[in-house]
Amino acid sequence: MAFFTHHITRSLSSSVVRNAVIKNVTIIGGGQMGAGIAQVAAVSGHLVTIVDTSDSVLIKSIKGIEGSLKRVVKKKFADKPEAGQEFIQNVMKNVSTSTDAAAAVKKTDLVLEAIVENLKIKQDLFSGLDKVAPEHTIFASNTSSLPIGDIASSTNRLDRFGGLHFFNPVPMMKLVEVIGTSATGQETFNSLLSFSKALGKTPVSCKDTPGFIVNRLLVPYMMEAIRLHERGHGSKEDIDIAMKLGAGYPMGPFELLDYVGLDTAKFILDGWSAMDPGNPLFAQSEMLNKLVAEGKYGKKTGEGFYKYN
Numbered sequence: 084m085a086f087f088t089h090h091i092t093r094s095l096s097s098s099v100v101r102n103a104v105i106k107n108v109t110i111i112g113g114g115q116m117g118a119g120i121a122q123v124a125a126v127s128g129h130l131v132t133i134v135d136t137s138d139s140v141l142i143k144s145i146k147g148i149e150g151s152l153k154r155v156v157k158k159k160f161a162d163k164p165e166a167g168q169e170f171i172q173n174v175m176k177n178v179s180t181s182t183d184a185a186a187a188v189k190k191t192d193l194v195l196e197a198i199v200e201n202l203k204i205k206q207d208l209f210s211g212l213d214k215v216a217p218e219h220t221i222f223a224s225n226t227s228s229l230p231i232g233d234i235a236s237s238t239n240r241l242d243r244f245g246g247l248h249f250f251n252p253v254p255m256m257k258l259v260e261v262i263g264t265s266a267t268g269q270e271t272f273n274s275l276l277s278f279s280k281a282l283g284k285t286p287v288s289c290k291d292t293p294g295f296i297v298n299r300l301l302v303p304y305m306m307e308a309i310r311l312h313e314r315g316h317g318s319k320e321d322i323d324i325a326m327k328l329g330a331g332y333p334m335g336p337f338e339l340l341d342y343v344g345l346d347t348a349k350f351i352l353d354g355w356s357a358m359d360p361g362n363p364l365f366a367q368s369e370m371l372n373k374l375v376a377e378g379k380y381g382k383k384t385g386e387g388f389y390k391y392n
């Protein structure tokens with residue numbers, strides 16, 4: 084089983100090696116993750132360009148960021164609504180959009196990819212951008228489940244390639260998993276750590292193993308909840324209530340699956356079950372497959388395990 088290969092261990096506190104300062108950031112994919120990452124990067128003073136496939140998606144990304152910023156300022160500037168409005172305007176000055184990835188990366192320090200969870204599509208994207216991005220530019224993927232080394236192999240900048248895995252909703256979740264492959268340079272790794280901290284996040288160092296830390300534990304848990312329900316051993320409502328009130332989770336597993344996106348959950352599971360077919364933790368679920376086949380991806384499409392307005 085080539086599931087767990089050799090990986091180098093990295094220090095979170097290494098200060099011997101220099102790290103390049105990241106100021107200009109290009110985020111490819113303006114969906115729920117890309118928009119969230121763009122938001123926290125812009126709030127912390129980075130100049131951010133969001134790239135997606137169409138203007139209509141990008142308009143939705145911008146609306147999503149503005150909506151989320153309004154929720155933030157409602158609390159942060161509770162007594163000063165005008166200052167809150169000014170804050171939003173200043174943050175939005177740091178955000179631009181484009182449908183032309185090759186043009187967008189011309190002057191960027193970091194390309195952070197948050198597109199669909201598909202190895203071939205990610206490789207195609209990075210292999211094209213590798214030819215046009217400046218030499219110093221660091222490439223990073225926000226993949227939930229794919230090996231960073233496999234994505235990086237499509238480029239000639241293995242030393243300047245790593246993983247930066249954020250959590251949904253990005254403005255609220257404080258963790259970033261920073262992933263180095265055996266080829267990632269220490270300077271690159273340090274830059275990714277510093278960038279995460281500059282965004283106000285807490286980084287943890289991860290090896291390039293499937294699911295890194297959080298998803299390797301969280302995805303089997305959510306899948307086991309579906310299987311429990313499929314066996315008729317609990318309604319989804321009861322399972323959600325049980326895990327919230329009995330285990331202190333902020334969302335139950337079905338609420339969380341809908342929040343993450345059932346399409347993304349299935350992409351993750353498909354990849355892992357293909358890599359390790361006998362592993363019962365990665366077994367397919369008919370219920371999940373059916374919902375995805377019907378286009379019910381969860382909160383983002385208005386219906387998944389539950390219905391949303």
Ligand code: CAA
Pocket residue numbers: 151152154155158226227249250251252253254255256298301333334339343
């Ligand atoms: N932007 C800005 N503020 C937000 C926000 C957002 N997207 N979402 C929530 N908030 C803030 C707001 O201040 C909100 O108050 P308002 O509704 O008045 O604006 C406040 O949080 C409370 O939010 P809610 O009342 O909606 O609900 P909540 O108290 O349950 O908090 C939550 C929401 C933070 C999402 C919480 O439910 C939670 O932590 N859920 C678990 C999320 C989780 O596990 N994420 C990881 C998913 S796995 C992953 O991401 C990895 C992967 O690769 C798949």
Ligand code: NAD
Pocket residue numbers: 111112113114115116117134135136140196197198199200201204208225226227228248249250251342343344347383
């Ligand atoms: P999403 O479906 O909300 O957004 C993906 C976006 O990428 C869409 O707007 C799509 O139009 C765009 N896109 C697809 N192909 C593209 C291309 N070639 N060029 C430019 N844009 C393209 O998905 P998401 O939930 O934001 O997930 C994005 C990535 O982040 C995935 O790799 C996912 O596994 C990972 N991730 C997801 C979560 C989560 O909770 N949803 C958490 C952490 C990481």
